[in-house]
Amino acid sequence: MLRFELVKVVDEQLCAFHQRQTDYYQIEKLTPTKEYLINDMHAPDGFDQNDHVVYKVFDDDSLVSIIDYQKGYRYSMIHDQKCVWIGLFLVDQNKQRTGLGTKIINKFIDEKCQQFDLIQLACIKDNQKGLAFWHSLGFEKIGCSKYRDLDVIVLQRNL
Incomplete structure (x- = not known):
């Protein structure tokens, strides 16, 4: 049973x-x-710390994932109360490719994203497994950017 903490x-x-x-x-x-x-x-500069949320995700009693997101944040640091930005989503590397990540994101959308119309995120360009994962969930590329010195692909999905 998945639960967010x-x-x-x-x-x-x-x-x-x-x-x-x-x-x-x-x-x-x-x-x-x-x-x-x-x-x-x-939270990013200019955004409310109360809208920055981090959850540990447990499968029964085992920590299997974390998800970090910012409510009201849109690509290029635009305020948009209908958008949520996933800053980081990690599934334990020993649990990847089991369907667990998909279950977690679907539960996240169902339980935490009811007031949003759009989810955006950036995935490191060299993270091929991550890009494949997000594309499999219906996220589409909308741009390219930089995170520190890394090239990232900006993705979004309408809800």
Whole structure:
């Protein structure tokens, strides 16, 4: 049974989860330290911190995923209360390609996105598994951008 647990502080469980996702963090070219994760939990400049949400996702009692999103944020830092921006979605690399990620995103949309018309996100261009995943869920490319020094593909899906 999937359940979402709101993250209020970066704890050891969350740090350990991120540090196990070595495939993703090799693509992102960084090591997810506790300090990095704490800094990453802030809303973008000009956006309300209360609209920035991070959930741990559990399958029974096992932490299998995290999802970080910003309500009211649209590509190019535009305020849009009908849009939600997924800043990060990670499924435990040992649980990928099992259908779990699709179940989590579908549950996220059903439970957390009822007031939105649009979901947007950026996927690192070199993250081929991630791009294939988002395309399989009906997300379409709307642009290209940069995240730090990485090329990213901006994707969206109407709800």
